[in-house]
Amino acid sequence: MAHLAVDFYLQTNTMVTHKSKYLVRHLTHHLILTFFVLTLLLIGNNQLHLSFFQIACASLTIVLFHYGIDQGKMIVSKKQSGQPLYSLYLFVIDQLLHLATIMLVCAFFLNVDFPAYFNRLTAVVEKGIPLQASPVSVLLFLIIMLIVATTVSGHFIRFLVGMIPDRLSLSEGKYVLTNEKTGPDATRNMPSIQEKYTYLINKKSDRTRGVIIGYFERLLVMVLIVIGAYSGIAFIAAAKSIARFKQMDDRDFAEYFLLGTLASMFIGVVCGIVVKFILSRTS
Secondary structure: HHHHHHHHHHOOHHHHHHHHHHHHHHHHHHHHHHHHHHHHHHHOOHHOOOOHHHHHHHHHHHHHHHHHHHHHHHHHHHHOOOOHHHHHHHHHHHHHHHHHHHHHHHHHHOOOOOOOHHHHHHHHHHHHOOOOOHHHHHHHHHHHHHHHHHHHHHHHHHHHHHHOOOOEEEEEEEEEEOOOOOOOOOOOOOOOEEEEEEEOOOEOHHHHHHHHHHHHHHHHHHHHHHHOOOHHHHHHHHHHHHHOOHHOHHHHHHHHHHHHHHHHHHHHHHHHHHHHHHHHHHH
C-alpha cells in the first residue's frame, strides 16, 4: 500500500516526465512512507518480533531496489521510445519488479513466510476453507483494491489506448452557396455558380473529467459485482455511450472510446470478482 501511495499519489506528472531530475525526491518519499508504515506495523503487532533495525534495513533495501529499477527503466525507455504499446510493457514490468522486490525484502528482513501464505490461499480456493483475516487486514486489502481499481488501472488504460485528443469533433455538415435567380426576372441562359463547403465543429476536451468518470465507472462495476447486481453493468455502459453519442461520428474517438470502455469494464469486473471472493471467504 505504501508503494502504491508513493508511486501514484505522491509522484506528480512533472516528476514522472523529468524522472532523473526528481528521482531523489521520489525515493525519499518512498523511504519515509515505507519506514512509517512498517513502524506502525511493529507497534500494532507484537507477535512479529521485529526490531527497528530490521525495519530500517528493509526500508532502505526497498528504496535501493527501487532506484535500480527506475534507472534501468529510464535507460530502456530512451532506447525504445516511440514504439506502440512499449510504454505499457514498461509500466507492467516495472510494477511487477517492484512487487517482487517488496516480497523478497519482506521474506528476508521481516520473516514473512510466503509459501505458507500461498498454501493457505490454495486451500481457501480449492477446498473453500475460511480465510482467517483480521478486520485490519481486510481494510488494508480493500484500500489496495481501491487504488488498483482507480489510479493504477487508470495509468494502465492510458498506456493502452493513448491520450484522448485535445479537440474532439462534435458534428459535421455541408452547406451550399449559389447565385441562381428565381422568379419572373430570371432568364434561362443566365449562368449560375454554386460553391459547396464542408464544416466540422470541434470542442476542446477536458481530460480530468474523463479520468474521474473512469474511476467511478470501475468502482461502480466493482460494487455491482460484489452485491451481485450484474444487470447494472449494462446500464453503466449504455449511459456512458449515450453521453458520448454525438462524438461517435469521429472514428478516432469511437475507437478510443470503445477500447477504453472495454478495458475499464474488464478491470472493474476482475477487481469485483477478487473482492467478492475474498470477502465471501473471510471469517
